[in-house]
Amino acid sequence: MxxxxxxxxxxxxxxxxxxxxxxxxxxxxxxxxMPARSLSRGFNNHINLIRGQIINIRYLHYFDKILNFIKDRILVYHGAYNPRGLLEVRQALESVSKVEDLLPIMKFNSKTRDGFTVNSKVPSLKDPGKEYDGFTITITGDRVGNMLFSVDSQTTxxxxxxxxxxxxxxxxxxxxxxxxxxxxxxxxxxxxxxxxxxxxxxxxxxxxxxxxxxxxxxxxxxxxxxxxxxxxxxxxxxxxxxxxxxxxxxxxxxxxxxxxxxxxxxxxxxxxxxxxxxxxxxxxxxxxxxxxxxxxxxxxxxxx
Structure with a gap:
């Protein structure tokens, strides 16, 4: 046997x-x-952290950590695509202490005016230097109380x-x-x-x-x-x-x-x-x- x-x-x-x-x-x-048709489309593990006036308190401890990550990525983005406005964005980010404070900064660039996504990367131990797709952070909305702050992990x-x-x-x-x-x-x-x-x-x-x-x-x-x-x-x-x-x-x-x-x-x-x-x-x-x-x-x- x-x-x-x-x-x-x-x-x-x-x-x-x-x-x-x-x-x-x-x-x-x-x-x-899961069935092949579901896998081909990709399956989302979706978590709403803030939706309108509803805050998901289960994840509240991680808001600051995610916010700091977003701020770093915003600086990288503007450094590459909006270098002339980088100083203005950097100064604006210094006063950002909560996710809602990012809404005005989104309007600094026409491509992020209606919202933006930020992707995390996960470094490999098996192949040093290689990175895998982590999760995707999405922020949309035009004012406090009308905002979506969410995290997705795409299963492809x-x-x-x-x-x-x-x-x-x-x-x-x-x-x-x-x-x-x-x-x-x-x-x-x-x-x-x-x-x-x-x-x-x-x-x-x-x-x-x-x-x-x-x-x-x-x-x-x-x-x-x-x-x-x-x-x-x-x-x-x-x-x-x-x-x-x-x-x-x-x-x-x-x-x-x-x-x-x-x-x-x-x-x-x-x-x-x-x-x-x-x-x-x-x-x-x-x-x-x-x-x-x-x-x-x-x-x-x-x-x-």
């Missing part, structure tokens, strides 16, 4: 299946497995293949170092942790799922680190989001350093190794639903 080696998608698909069971009303789909076949090639390379390195870690205590477990977080960095920027990419990614991080002998003690800071942290961070290494500062990793206690198998403990859909709906507060008391 032949067995197939586990691939990166298999690892993530375990979390995807649990996510589907946790909330069956919200389908979680791999976007590259070419973009998906580029990211999957990066993820496959990291997963190959991860399995190699993971095996070495199991056979020798001399190997630095931090190297394995970095590879896990690098892999998740590209997964979050790819946004390969119809929903739930962030929780799936973080579940994989915790599981992979447990497999390497580490336990996540810390919590994600209030207002922070794993997927947006990856999307708004300029490199995989910077993202890894930030995420590790949240996690407060410690070695697994000895009793972890005597825990029963998840598959044997929750063998049916019913038992999975029951454990997902269990009140865990009695089993996880808050630390004083």
């Amino acid at each position: 032949q067995t197939r080696l586990m691939q990166w998608r298999d690892m993530f698909d375990i979390a995807v299946k649990w996510r589907r069971i946790a909330d069956p009303d919200q389908p979680v789909l791999w976007l590259d497995q 076949e070419d973009r998906t293949q580029q990211y999957q090639s990066e993820i496959e390379s990291l997963y190959k390195d991860l399995t190699s170092k993971g095996k070495a870690l199991m056979m020798s205590s001399d190997l630095d477990a931090d190297a394995v942790c970095n590879l896990v977080l690098y892999l998740v960095y590209y997964f979050c920027n790819l946004m390969p799922l119809s929903r739930g990419s962030s929780v799936v990614a973080y579940s994989v991080v915790m599981g992979a680190l447990m497999a390497s002998g580490k336990e996540v003690i810390g919590r994600i800071p209030k207002g922070k989001l794993l997927d947006f942290e990856a999307m708004t961070t300029s490199s995989a290494d910077s993202f890894s350093k930030t995420a590790k500062s949240w996690m407060n990793l410690q070695s697994l206690p000895s009793w972890y190794y005597s825990l029963p198998s998840v598959g044997e403990t929750f063998p049916t859909i019913r038992t999975m639903i029951e454990v997902l709906n269990t009140d865990s507060t009695l089993h996880c008391p808050k630390k004083s």
Whole structure:
């Protein structure tokens, strides 16, 4: 009987299946497995940050970070296409402290009068110097209260293949170092942790799922680190989001350093190794639903 080696998608698909069971009303789909006609058009992961007078407070913590990125790109744009007006634009940007303040600046150039888009880039680790398309920021409108500030990740076949090639390379390195870690205590477990977080960095920027990419990614991080002998003690800071942290961070290494500062990793206690198998403990859909709906507060008391 032949067995197939586990691939990166298999690892993530375990979390995807649990996510589907946790909330069956919200389908979680791999976007590259959608019908060909949908893929050919490109599938948008669309998030409204500000729409009219509605502000999406879930992402509020990242508004300043995105704003600074936009300001940098505006200066680059005017430096290339409007060099005579660059000084005026630079002076105007100095007084910009919120996204709404960009609306008057849009009128400095006829091509941006009705709005503009800004694209982020994600650097490759596999091929230094190469960059992948990240997300697209769009701002349109003519006044406060009549404005759209949104973020899109476009799922096209070419973009998906580029990211999957990066993820496959990291997963190959991860399995190699993971095996070495199991056979020798001399190997630095931090190297394995970095590879896990690098892999998740590209997964979050790819946004390969119809929903739930962030929780799936973080579940994989915790599981992979447990497999390497580490336990996540810390919590994600209030207002922070794993997927947006990856999307708004300029490199995989910077993202890894930030995420590790949240996690407060410690070695697994000895009793972890005597825990029963998840598959044997929750063998049916019913038992999975029951454990997902269990009140865990009695089993996880808050630390004083």
